[in-house]
Amino acid sequence: MKIAIITLGIGSNYGGMLQAYALQHFLRKQGHDAVTVWYKGNQRITTRLILGICNNIFKKYLLRKDIKTVAPIWMNKKLSEKFYKESQTFINNNIKRTEYMKDLSELNKMHFDAYIVGSDQVWRPKMNAFTLSNMFLDFLTDEKALRIAYAASFGVSNWEYPEPLTEKVANCAKKFNAISVRENSGVELCERYLHVDAKHVVDPTMLLSADDYRMLIGKGQTTSQQNKVFAYILDSDAIKQSILNKIAQTANCEISAIDPNYSKSNSEMPSPYLWLRSIDDAEYVFTDSFHGAVFSIIFNKQFYVYGNKQRGLSRFESLLKMFGLENRIVSSPDEIAALSPINYDVVNPLLENFRKYSVEFLTKSLNA
Numbered sequence: 001m002k003i004a005i006i007t008l009g010i011g012s013n014y015g016g017m018l019q020a021y022a023l024q025h026f027l028r029k030q031g032h033d034a035v036t037v038w039y040k041g042n043q044r045i046t047t048r049l050i051l052g053i054c055n056n057i058f059k060k061y062l063l064r065k066d067i068k069t070v071a072p073i074w075m076n077k078k079l080s081e082k083f084y085k086e087s088q089t090f091i092n093n094n095i096k097r098t099e100y101m102k103d104l105s106e107l108n109k110m111h112f113d114a115y116i117v118g119s120d121q122v123w124r125p126k127m128n129a130f131t132l133s134n135m136f137l138d139f140l141t142d143e144k145a146l147r148i149a150y151a152a153s154f155g156v157s158n159w160e161y162p163e164p165l166t167e168k169v170a171n172c173a174k175k176f177n178a179i180s181v182r183e184n185s186g187v188e189l190c191e192r193y194l195h196v197d198a199k200h201v202v203d204p205t206m207l208l209s210a211d212d213y214r215m216l217i218g219k220g221q222t223t224s225q226q227n228k229v230f231a232y233i234l235d236s237d238a239i240k241q242s243i244l245n246k247i248a249q250t251a252n253c254e255i256s257a258i259d260p261n262y263s264k265s266n267s268e269m270p271s272p273y274l275w276l277r278s279i280d281d282a283e284y285v286f287t288d289s290f291h292g293a294v295f296s297i298i299f300n301k302q303f304y305v306y307g308n309k310q311r312g313l314s315r316f317e318s319l320l321k322m323f324g325l326e327n328r329i330v331s332s333p334d335e336i337a338a339l340s341p342i343n344y345d346v347v348n349p350l351l352e353n354f355r356k357y358s359v360e361f362l363t364k365s366l367n368a
């Protein structure tokens with residue numbers, strides 16, 4: 001089956017790249033001709049970036065927070081050039097894309113059998129202000145093609161859409177053959193505001209196993225990251241640093257971090273291969289990233305999560321609740337010592353069951 005995957009931009013963060021890789025890789029392993037759509041909409045500066053910079057300006061100059069730069073790390077020219085090059089190499093080698101499109105309506109000329117929207121926060125206005133209705137396939141004229149949402153995320157548990165847009169996307173959603181969402185709260189949002197049924201499935205990255213990712217890591221030139229507490233922090237502050245220091249002290253391990261506010265050696269963003277290996281090799285992981293938590297589970301790591309409210313706390317809560325790991329969300333150093341080790345003899349069977357259910361959803365949807 002010829003399948004087009006429509007998602008957010010995949011060149012600026014690890015989670016975006018790896019969820020796109022995982023869904024496409026899974027579908028191609030099933031014998032489908034799946035490609036990820038490369039289009040202008042996911043190259044634009046989004047409101048998320050603008051709001052992020054404004055928020056950092058407020059913290060740095062009004063609250064006097066210790067923030068080195070108001071711009072994201074990838075906007076630092078020296079760092080961004082290396083990270084961009086490594087990211088593009090990863091994408092070119094591992095993710096098959098369409099030719100570059102200025103508008104998604106160009107897909108109507110390509111006659112795909114199915115269109116899959118997702119995953120990541122494709123249905124969150126804050127993350128996708130310019131092309132949000134496109135994520136409900138409003139441009140699609142082919143009535144015979146399958147329309148599927150896989151693990152689409154609203155990012156939050158409350159409804160953020162204005163009324164006119166709600167009505168528009170609700171009409172589009174009713175045309176879908178199957179809808180699944182990444183958070184349990186998304187099921188209720190679909191029912192209440194879009195008036196459609198949705199299934200709760202795992203993030204695409206969880207469709208693949210740890211061994212699948214170790215094979216992927218093997219494609220990159222990486223070095224061992226053993227005996228470390230690996231920290232992947234998107235929004236650094238003093239509280240998170242104190243938690244990280246406590247984890248390292250308790251575990252008697254050195255800190256390996258990519259955030260410049262934490263790193264003792266350098267502030268380079270590693271390649272996607274090294275990012276994955278850093279989690280796999282780590283003794284402990286500390287993160288405020290959704291996909292940082294996801295891969296900690298996949299690789300069976302002892303990990304701690306700082307719930308990132310600005311980026312959508314419900315995502316973390318939904319993910320961890322699936323595996324009975326809600327207590328891994330910490331907010332102070334004092335909580336570290338009280339936590340018992342994660343028992344993956346309990347977690348792994350749950351992951352396998354959720355993975356099986358999600359695979360069945362995809363298989364059934366594509367055979368409709």
